[in-house]
Amino acid sequence: MEAVVGLLLLTVCHGVETYCDGRQDGAQCYGALGEAMVLQLMDDASEIPRYEWKKGTSLILNGRRNSIITNTIGSRSTFTPDNGTFRISNLNRTDSGEYTLTLFNSDGQMTASRTLQLSVQAPVSSVQLVSECLSQGQMKVSCSSEGGDSPQYSWTLDGHTLTDTELLSGSKETNIITLKQHVSGRLVCSVRNHISSVSKEQIISVCRGVETYCDGRQDGAQCYGALGGAVVLQLMDDASEITRYEWKKGTSLIFNGRRNIIITNTTGNRSAFIPDNGTLKINDLRRTDSDEYTLTFFDSNGQETGSQTLKLSVEAPVSSVQLVSECLSQGQIWAFCSSEGGDSPQYSWTLDGHTLTDTELLSGSNETNIITLKQNVSGRLVCSVRNHISSVSKEQIISVCRDHSLLTCGLLSVAAVVSFVGIGVYFKWKKIKYEKAEESAAPRRTEKSEDSSVTELRSLPD
Incomplete structure (x- = not known):
């Protein structure tokens, strides 16, 4: 894969005093953190009997014509009545907010x-600008900056905004883009917000994709090439010593030649055979290039003197590995590894540089993409994904998972105790309530009995 990183330009624009016209109601002003700014609040304060400027409900400034009565942030600000400007230095985030300017007449009535x-x-x-050639000749470019609130991105190539014919994914307003094959030139990423602008430039070259090599001089050789990339096949030592030769895919002729002269090449500009060193290079590999090829040699009489076969397999390379881990209920760690694309991916795992052992693995193996680690396992876990033409890895620092089963059991026990206590309190309350009801009912029955006796006595004759 061809390297294309070329650092040329870095421009940073900050440390400059900003200005904002706040004379219109609802004006939006921006200031740089740690820097200074000038706010135009009015034209000339000498024409205004009285004025005050507040942040929310907190008074910042008030005055009469050219006289400043109060300035609560006077240590880092100045108001100039003659031109109505308020300058704040060493801006901090607490300065952000809504400010209100109120004007009064000589009678103290608000006028505006x-x-x-x-x-x-x-x-x-x-700003950092990083480019990377992908397997099929595209180029992935990422642009990032340190600090900066609400950054916005834009891209140009040789001075013009990127077009759909150049972009494979992303847009000219995102920080990560993918350029199509054969795109090259002076690429510039600009990062800006309301108070600063930075740009970074890089000269990018055409990506060639993944290039592999295979020695096909032995009969029955197995060779691999990357989809969209190139492969160099060593077919012989030196064609100048061979009277005549031909190279076929199945029964279809690809090329033939006599010593150092190529007579036929049916693949056109996608391949080139170099007789001096006996190598064949095939560019822009396609899946249809996968097949069995035969090289046949002939003498000056046209008689076959020998042949050898070669098997070519074209595979998509693996890329963009994802590694996800999760703590299970009893303190084990479940880990899942996957990659975008890639034919016949194979997996392997290491922990702190060594292959995972049976004392660390609960389930799965070093060759599966899903594993479960035993309790108390921690360290630098690496998953590697590979096939015959590429290899990608992803690492993650894993920590010991806590066993939640004991916690769950404890919580259940507490819940049970609370339930029993609650039931006991309920029945105790019911008992007290019943006893109180009995006590209140007994006097009433006695009183009623005494009243009845009096009634009976009064009903007797004299």
């Missing part, structure tokens, strides 16, 4: 009011 929204942002800086 307008608001201003101030947003303090960290400037973008230190």
Whole structure:
């Protein structure tokens, strides 16, 4: 795979004092964190009997004509009545907010009011631009910056905005793009926000994809090539010593020649045979290139003197490995490894540089993409995915998982105790309530009995 990283330009624009016209109601102003800004609040304060400027309900500034009565942030700000500008230095994030300017007449009556929204942002800086050739000749490019609030991205190639004919995925407003095959030139990524702008430039070359080599001089050789890439096949030592030769795919002639002269090449500009060293290079490999090939040699009389076969398999390379791990209920770790694309992927695992052992594995094996690690296993876990023409790996630091079964059991026990206590309290309450009801009912029955006796006595004759 061809390297294409070329660092040329870095431009950072920050540390500059910003200006904002806040004379219109609802104005939106932006300032750089740690820097200074000038807010135009009015034209000339000398014409205004009284004014005050607040952030929310907190008074910042008030004055009368050219006299400043109060400035609560006077240690890092100045107001110039003659031109109505308020300068704040060393901006911090707490300066962000809505500000209100209120104007009064000589009688103290409000004559006007307008608001201003101030947003303090960290400037973008230190842009990084990284490019990578993909298996089929495309180029993936990522652009990132250190710091910077609300960064926005834009791309140009040789001075013009990227077009759909150049972009395979992403857009000119995202920080990661993929360029189509055969795209080259001066690529510039610009990162900006409301108070800063940074750009990075890189000269990119055409990606050639994955190139593999195979020695096919032995009869029955097995060779592999990357889909979209190139393969170099060593067919013989030196064709200048061979009177005549031909190379076929199945029964279809690919090329033939006499010593150092190529007579026929049916693949056109996709392949080239170099007689001096006996190598055949095939570019832009396709799945239809997979097949059995036969090289046959002839003498000056046209008689066959020998032949050898070669098996070519074209595979898509593995890429973009994902590694996901999860703690299970009893403290084990479940890990899953997968890759985008890739024919016949094979997996292998290591922990802290050594192959996983039976003392660490609960289920799965070093050759499966899903494994379960035993309790108390931790360290640097690496999953490698490979096939015959590519290899990719992903690592993850794993920590010991806590056994949640004991916690669950404990919680269930606590719940059971709370339930029993609750039931006991309920029945105790019921008993007390019943006894109170009995006590309150007994006097009433006695009183009723005494009243009845009096009634009976009064009903007797004199």
